[in-house]
Amino acid sequence: MNQYIYKLGHCEELAIAEFASLCKKAKQDVKYGWLMSDTEINVNISGGLVYGGDIVGKVTIDENTKENLFNALYEYITANVADLKKLGISISKEYAKDVLSLAKKAGSKKINILMDKKPNYGNWKGLKNWILVEKIDNQLLIIKLTSYSDQQFWTQLDSFLPNSDMKRGIINLKLARSLLNLTDNKKIYDPLCGMGRLAVAGIDIKESFVLSDLDDSCLQDCEKNVEYAKSFWSRKKDFKGEVKYVTFAQDARTLDDVEQDLSRCSVVTEGYLGYRFSTSPSRQEIERELEIQQKMWRDILASCKEKNIKEVVFCLPYYQKKGANTLPEFIDELAEEIGYKLVRFSGKTYVLYSREKTNVGHYIVKVILQK
Known part of the structure; x- marks a missing residue:
C-alpha cells in the first residue's frame, strides 16, 4: 500500500x-x-x-x-x-x-x-x-x-485585492480556505461576509456563495473583491468552473426575514470576533465581550435553525492572557439548547487558531442540526 x-x-x-x-x-x-x-x-x-x-x-x-x-x-x-x-x-x-x-x-x-x-x-x-x-x-x-x-499565489491575491488590508483583524485567506474545507457542501452562506474574503479564498473549491452583511459598505467592497478574485483565479492553469455568488444586506440574527431558501447551504463564516485588544484585556473586558458573543450567537443559531440550515462552521474569540487562554465555554450548552450538536475534531469540540503577539484568537467550531 x-x-x-x-x-x-x-x-x-x-x-x-x-x-x-x-x-x-x-x-x-x-x-x-x-x-x-x-x-x-x-x-x-x-x-x-x-x-x-x-x-x-x-x-x-x-x-x-x-x-x-x-x-x-x-x-x-x-x-x-x-x-x-x-x-x-x-x-x-x-x-x-x-x-x-x-x-x-x-x-x-x-x-x-x-x-x-x-x-x-x-x-x-x-x-x-x-x-x-x-x-x-x-x-x-x-x-x-x-x-x-503556492504561497506566492496567496500573497499576490491578498495584496492585489481592490479592498484589502493585511493588518491584524482581517481574516487570513488560507485560514478562510481551511474553514471552507470543514464542510463537503459546495453551496456556502456567509452571513457575516465583511469584505468577502471567505469567498475569495474558495472560488476554486465551492460552487456558489450567498454573502450578506449588515453593513452596506462592506457589501460593495465584497463584490469588488470577489469579481477581482474570479479574474485572478482564472489565470491558474488548473482552474475550472465559474463560481456563482449573490450578495444582500441582512442582519444575521434575523434570517427568518430572508425569502431566499438557504436550507441547501452550509454556513461558513469567520463571524465577528469583537474588539481587537492591542494590549492584554482585563477580566471585566473579556467577560463583557463574551456576553456580547453569547447573545449574538444565540440569535444567529436560532435564526439558522429557523431556515433549516443543517451545518454551521464559525469562529468565536478566545483570549490569550499571561499564558492562560480564556475560552468561550458557553457555546457547548448554547448549541445544544437551540438544537445543534458540536462536531469533534480529534477528540475536542474546537480548534484554537492564533498568530504570535495577538491577544484575540480564533476558537473554531462546527455544529450540525440535530434530527
Missing part, C-alpha cells in the same frame, strides 16, 4: 481537522509536525498543509543506517532517473557530501543539496524534483515531494 506524508502548517490542529474532512476514510498518523496517511491529495486544495509527497523508502536507524540509506536512495534514483536528471535532495549535513556523489553515480546530472534545511516554495518553483530524508522516531523516511502550497 502506498504511503503519503504531509507537512502541517503553523496551526497543526486545524490542518489535521481539515485533512480529516477532505479525506474522511483516510487513516492518519501524526508525529512531529507531519501527517502520514494512506490517502493522497494535492496540498493546494487545503489551507493548512505546507507540502506533501510519497514515502518511497524507510530505513531503520541502527549501526548500518548510512549503508542502508544510501542503498535505498541509489535504488530509487536509478529506477526513476529518466525523471530525476535534475534533482534536489534535503538531507542532514553528515550525509550531504556522499549523497552528492551517489546521485551523480545513479544518473542525475544537476543536483541541488540542502543541508539540514527543507526546500522552500522558491526552491520548489525552480525545481519540482525534490527528495527529503526525514527522521521520524527510529526511522529515516525517504520522501519524494509531489505538491507544495
Whole structure:
C-alpha cells in the first residue's frame, strides 16, 4: 500500500481537522509536525498543509543506517532517473557530501543539496524534483515531494485585492480556505461576509456563495473583491468552473426575514470576533465581550435553525492572557439548547487558531442540526 506524508502548517490542529474532512476514510498518523496517511491529495486544495509527497523508502536507524540509506536512495534514483536528471535532495549535513556523489553515480546530472534545511516554495518553483530524508522516531523516511502550497499565489491575491488590508483583524485567506474545507457542501452562506474574503479564498473549491452583511459598505467592497478574485483565479492553469455568488444586506440574527431558501447551504463564516485588544484585556473586558458573543450567537443559531440550515462552521474569540487562554465555554450548552450538536475534531469540540503577539484568537467550531 502506498504511503503519503504531509507537512502541517503553523496551526497543526486545524490542518489535521481539515485533512480529516477532505479525506474522511483516510487513516492518519501524526508525529512531529507531519501527517502520514494512506490517502493522497494535492496540498493546494487545503489551507493548512505546507507540502506533501510519497514515502518511497524507510530505513531503520541502527549501526548500518548510512549503508542502508544510501542503498535505498541509489535504488530509487536509478529506477526513476529518466525523471530525476535534475534533482534536489534535503538531507542532514553528515550525509550531504556522499549523497552528492551517489546521485551523480545513479544518473542525475544537476543536483541541488540542502543541508539540514527543507526546500522552500522558491526552491520548489525552480525545481519540482525534490527528495527529503526525514527522521521520524527510529526511522529515516525517504520522501519524494509531489505538491507544495503556492504561497506566492496567496500573497499576490491578498495584496492585489481592490479592498484589502493585511493588518491584524482581517481574516487570513488560507485560514478562510481551511474553514471552507470543514464542510463537503459546495453551496456556502456567509452571513457575516465583511469584505468577502471567505469567498475569495474558495472560488476554486465551492460552487456558489450567498454573502450578506449588515453593513452596506462592506457589501460593495465584497463584490469588488470577489469579481477581482474570479479574474485572478482564472489565470491558474488548473482552474475550472465559474463560481456563482449573490450578495444582500441582512442582519444575521434575523434570517427568518430572508425569502431566499438557504436550507441547501452550509454556513461558513469567520463571524465577528469583537474588539481587537492591542494590549492584554482585563477580566471585566473579556467577560463583557463574551456576553456580547453569547447573545449574538444565540440569535444567529436560532435564526439558522429557523431556515433549516443543517451545518454551521464559525469562529468565536478566545483570549490569550499571561499564558492562560480564556475560552468561550458557553457555546457547548448554547448549541445544544437551540438544537445543534458540536462536531469533534480529534477528540475536542474546537480548534484554537492564533498568530504570535495577538491577544484575540480564533476558537473554531462546527455544529450540525440535530434530527
